[in-house]
Amino acid sequence: DAGVIQSPRHEVTEMGQEVTLRCKPISGHDYLFWYRQTMMRGLELLIYFNNNVPIDDSGMPEDRFSAKMPNASFSTLKIQPSEPRDSAVYFCASSRSTGNTIYFGEGSWLTVV
Amino acid sequence: GDSVTQMEGPVTLSEEAFLTINCTYTATGYPSLFWYVQYPGEGLQLLLKATKADDKGSNKGFEATYRKETTSFHLEKGSVQVSDSAVYFCARDGGSQGNLIFGKGTKLSVKP
Numbered sequence: 001d002a003g004v005i006q007s008p009r010h011e012v013t014e015m016g017q018e019v020t021l022r023c024k025p026i027s028g029h030d031y032l033f034w035y036r037q038t039m040m041r042g043l044e045l046l047i048y049f050n051n052n053v054p055i056d057d058s059g060m061p062e063d064r065f066s067a068k069m070p071n072a073s074f075s076t077l078k079i080q081p082s083e084p085r086d087s088a089v090y091f092c093a094s095s096r097s098t099g100n101t102i103y104f105g106e107g108s109w110l111t112v113v
Numbered sequence: 114g115d116s117v118t119q120m121e122g123p124v125t126l127s128e129e130a131f132l133t134i135n136c137t138y139t140a141t142g143y144p145s146l147f148w149y150v151q152y153p154g155e156g157l158q159l160l161l162k163a164t165k166a167d168d169k170g171s172n173k174g175f176e177a178t179y180r181k182e183t184t185s186f187h188l189e190k191g192s193v194q195v196s197d198s199a200v201y202f203c204a205r206d207g208g209s210q211g212n213l214i215f216g217k218g219t220k221l222s223v224k225p
Contacts, residue, residue, distance in 0.1 A: 004156075031211050042217045043157075043202065050211055091156055095211070101147070102213050104156035 002026070004105035006092050012111045018080040021108045023092030024073055033093040033102065034067055034077050043091075049075065082112045119203045119216035126193055126223050134188040134219050136177075136203035144205040146170075146179055146186040147213065151200045160188075160201070193223045 005024040013019055025032045033048040047057040052069045060067070064083070069075040079086055089109050095102040119136040126132060138146065145164045149157040161170030166181040175190045186203060203216040 033212060043215050045212060048212050055211065093157075097211075100206075101159050101162060104149075104158070106156045 004092055004094055004103055006090075006105035006108050008108055009106065010109045010111075012113065013082055015083055015112055016081045017112075018078065019082045019086075019110060019112075021077040021090050021092075021110070023075045023077070023105060025075070025092070025094030026103055027073065029094035029096050029103075031095045031097070031102075032069060032075050033091075033095075034075070035091040035093065035104075036088045037091060037107070038088045046077070079110075082110075084112045087111050117203050117205055117214050117216040119201075119219055121217070122200075122220040124219060124221045126221070128195055128223055128225050129192045130223075132188070132190040132193045132197075132221070134201055134203075134221070136186045136188065136216060138184050138186065138203075138205045138214075140184075140205060140208070142208065143181060144208060146177070147204040147206075148175070148177055148186070148188050149202040149204060149215075151202065151218070153199070157202060193221070195223045195225055197221060198223045 007022045030051050034046040036044045036046055046059045047067045048055055049069045065079055067077045089107040091104050091107045093102045093104045117138045147162045148160040150160045151157045161172040163170040163179040166179050169178045177186050177188045200218045200220045202218045204213040207214050
């Protein structure tokens, strides 16, 4: 089975530009998570969805960040406008249900210059 | 609030040394517990898990036992290899919230 698929794997963009990260969860998984990882702050949960509905977005840093899940097989995380401090690895992950293993994608490595 | 605390790294060991990475958790009830591993440049992968008290999770020579008395889930390996160099994350499930609560991660470096 295919795992969680993220794109792009690497992106370098200029400050002020819009960034869109994409994720395809594992088929049949009801939960989808967006995490951010940096050296300074470690692994942070930004937002997660259950059955395409956002459940907890308290980790979203500010209004520049938004996430959508229009259907069960696709989600986006958008940063507009991007800033250098947004440079990080963004992971998408999915799981079948509460308490089950969460499966991570390989991450999108974002650099904002 | 509910949390996961794991020993701070980095941990540096010689090949074939014994490894312990401590992890404790706080929770109401008995959450499922997990260890994830992140190799350089990759995402997190499940290493092992335990779903109830006294369960032992094991994989690739790593073991961890769910200890409800001490609310701990320490990771151990009897003989580490250079290829075990990675960051290890302890986690517990978030209950009805559906997410996982992660510790801050412990970086392990194994020298030949």
